[in-house]
Amino acid sequence: MPSDLNIRLRNDFGELAGLREKLKKFCESQNLPQSGVFAVMLSLDELVTNIISYAWDDRLEHSISIRARCGDGVVEIEVEDDGKPFNPLKYAPPDLSSPIEERHIGGLGIHLIQTYMDEIAYKREGERNCLLMRKRV
Amino acid sequence: MDMTVINADDELTHVKLRGRVDLDTIGDLDREFTRHTVTRRKDVIVDLSDVDYLASIGLRMLITAAKALNKFGARMVLLNPHPDVEDVLRTAGFDKVMPIEHDLESAREVLKATA
Numbered sequence: 095m096p097s098d099l100n101i102r103l104r105n106d107f108g109e110l111a112g113l114r115e116k117l118k119k120f121c122e123s124q125n126l127p128q129s130g131v132f133a134v135m136l137s138l139d140e141l142v143t144n145i146i147s148y149a150w151d152d153r154l155e156h157s158i159s160i161r162a163r164c165g166d167g168v169v170e171i172e173v174e175d176d177g178k179p180f181n182p183l184k185y186a187p188p189d190l191s192s193p194i195e196e197r198h199i200g201g202l203g204i205h206l207i208q209t210y211m212d213e214i215a216y217k218r219e220g221e222r223n224c225l226l227m228r229k230r231v
Numbered sequence: 232m233d234m235t236v237i238n239a240d241d242e243l244t245h246v247k248l249r250g251r252v253d254l255d256t257i258g259d260l261d262r263e264f265t266r267h268t269v270t271r272r273k274d275v276i277v278d279l280s281d282v283d284y285l286a287s288i289g290l291r292m293l294i295t296a297a298k299a300l301n302k303f304g305a306r307m308v309l310l311n312p313h314p315d316v317e318d319v320l321r322t323a324g325f326d327k328v329m330p331i332e333h334d335l336e337s338a339r340e341v342l343k344a345t346a
Contacts (some may be wrong), residue, residue, distance in 0.1 A: 107254055110255065112260055120304065128315075129315075132315045135284075136286065136319070139265065140286060140287055143254055143287075143288070186304050188324075190323065190324025190327065191327065193328070194297060194328040194329075195302075197289050197298065199294060199295060200291075200325050203286075203288075204325070205320060205322070206287055206319065206322065210322070
């Protein structure tokens with residue numbers, strides 16, 4: 095089976111269902127354990143949702159490139175977009191010990207990605223955000 | 232995604248969610264969920280046993296409702312989440328502000344104990 099998955103999405107939430115479907119098939123073809131599949135699906139879902147929500151201030155069409163690879167017990171996912179600079183690693187985790195009245199609503203998606211992935215690397219290349227996520231499976 | 236009201240009496244609202252709770256399903260669900268839980272201002276049990284996927288947008292729905300209920304002195308308890316879903320809830324620190332229970336009796340007990 096090919097061990098690479100390449101997907102290009104438009105910045106449209108309607109694209110997410112197709113992304114999930116392709117990613118699920120990819121994970122199945124690589125015989126990933128269920129816990130790994132869940133972590134990868136959730137993290138990519140959260141990241142792409144975040145990009146579509148915040149990366150662009152215009153209402154134009156943009157694209158998001160996703161590449162997934164699997165080998166040596168690691169799933170690696172690269173995501174690229176030409177939105178404004180966004181480094182998810184720079185965000186402090188939400189305070190998860192505060193009482194309910196002080197809980198913030200935002201920041202949970204990024205926190206999930208940081209928790210579920212084993213490794214995350216960000217770089218800004220020219221006009222593009224490049225995020226690399228790795229998960230041991 | 233759908234939601235069923237199992238019970239709504241003077242003490243408690245008991246609802247059950249089904250399917251995925253993500254961006255695709257959240258719009259209608261959020262409205263229904265808020266209407267049947269927050270609006271009643273009673274303690275809430277949310278049965279998650281048939282929810283197979285919970286994204287951060289679903290976490291937001293739960294914490295927003297729990298915060299609103301808290302203002303009225305009411306609490307929310309989550310019932311019987313799938314292990315993957317429970318892991319998301321714990322990762323988000325929700326277990327500290329809305330107890331996670333695995334049977335209905337315990338969920339009722341927790342609400343009684345904190346009444």
